[in-house]
Amino acid sequence: xxGFLLDGTAVPFIEGDTLMDAAQRAGxxxxxxxxxxxxGQSGACRLCTVRIDGRLAAACTTPAKAGLVVENxxxxxxxxxxxxxxxxxxxxxHFCPGCEKSGDCLLQAAAYELGMTGMxxxxxxxxxxxxxxxxxxxxxxxxxxxxxxxxxxxHEIDGKGVFxxxxxxxxxxxxxxxxxxxxxxxxxxxxxxxxxxCPVGAILPKRRGFAVPIGRRRLDLPSTDARPPEPAQDPDxxx
Ligand code: SF4
Ligand code: FES
Numbered sequence: 657x658x659g660f661l662l663d664g665t666a667v668p669f670i671e672g673d674t675l676m677d678a679a680q681r682a683g684x685x686x687x688x689x690x691x692x693x694x695x696g697q698s699g700a701c702r703l704c705t706v707r708i709d710g711r712l713a714a715a716c717t718t719p720a721k722a723g724l725v726v727e728n729x730x731x732x733x734x735x736x737x738x739x740x741x742x743x744x745x746x747x748x749x750h751f752c753p754g755c756e757k758s759g760d761c762l763l764q765a766a767a768y769e770l771g772m773t774g775m776x777x778x779x780x781x782x783x784x785x786x787x788x789x790x791x792x793x794x795x796x797x798x799x800x801x802x803x804x805x806x807x808x809x810x811h812e813i814d815g816k817g818v819f820x821x822x823x824x825x826x827x828x829x830x831x832x833x834x835x836x837x838x839x840x841x842x843x844x845x846x847x848x849x850x851x852x853x854c855p856v857g858a859i860l861p862k863r864r865g866f867a868v869p870i871g872r873r874r875l876d877l878p879s880t881d882a883r884p885p886e887p888a889q890d891p892d893x894x895x
Contacts, residue, residue: 660724662686669720676704676716679728686728687737687769689744689762689855690803691716695812698804701744703737703766738770746777749784749798750856756865757857759873763801764856787832789840792862793851799858800830806859810850818844830858 657668660675662684669678679686680693689701697717704715707727715726727733744750744763752758784797802821807830810818818839822831834841844851851859870876 658720658722660720660722660726662726663728667720673720674716675706675708675718675720675724675726678720679715684728686715687766688716689766689801690805692805692809692853694849695805695808695853698808700803701740701801703740705733705736707733734770737766738772739776741766741770741772742774742776744801745772746775746779747782748801749781755799755857756860757799757854759868759870759876761857761875762855765875784829787839789838790842790844790862791840792846793839793844794860794862795830795832795839796858796860797830799856801856801858802828802830803855805853805855806830806850809853810844810848813849814845816843816848816850818842818848818850 657670659666659668660678661667662675662679665684667678667682667684669675673681674697676686676688676691677693686706687703689703690698691704699714699717702714705712706715706718707713707730708718709725715728741763745767750763752761752764755761758764782798784800786798787795804821807819807821810816817833820831820833821828823829831837832839832842846861851861854860
């Protein structure tokens with residue numbers, strides 16, 4: 657079988673795999689926010705940036721090739737990931753202790769894994785709407801990290817197109833395709849993949865708060881796919 661080297665470990669791949677596909681299947685972790693095995697490539701978050709034969713590239717969009725030498729958990733790459741994670745935290749409103757997604761959130765898990773102890777940047781504290789119009793699903797745009805997973809899942813898996821991206825640059829935001837722009841007037845169903853694929857707490861089911869206690873959730877537990885083994889140092893832990 658074909659293979660490439662990931663931090664010195666041989667990883668097998670099958671034709672059509674990206675580096676991320678092959679690494680995750682083989683049980684190796686590469687940090688990610690906008691990748692999901694069930695939907696197509698995006699390359700939106702750049703958290704998965706690795707060094708391949710000396711150049712930087714997103715692991716989730718780079719095709720696996722035999723003989724590639726891929727660096728993943730290096731101090732340089734983790735420092736980049738830390739800055740990206742801090743930017744995401746200040747760009748929205750992420751208050752983990754008050755969020756039902758705590759312990760199951762890839763952004764929170766990345767922050768822990770990278771040893772994030774402060775924001776580094778000034779908080780933007782934007783004012784964004786919370787849409788509670790749907791009978792079964794909350795949408796809180798304060799927590800949206802624009803990963804597009806819900807957009808792609810709705811198109812590619814649910815065959816609907818409930819979500820889309822709108823605006824440009826710093827004004828980019830998630831839109832709901834409904835005449836009113838409200839989730840309650842869209843075709844979203846509670847069992848749609850788009851309703852459960854959000855990696856953070858922006859799209860959440862109603863009436864299921866804290867069904868699993870904090871401390872016993874998926875990413876609270878050690879050795880999950882979002883948690884590479886060695887924490888990195890925060891270069892500015894006093895900020
Ligand atoms: Fe991603 Fe969630 Fe925002 Fe959709 S609502 S773009 S899944 S963060
Ligand atoms: Fe690769 Fe987001 S996981 S860019």
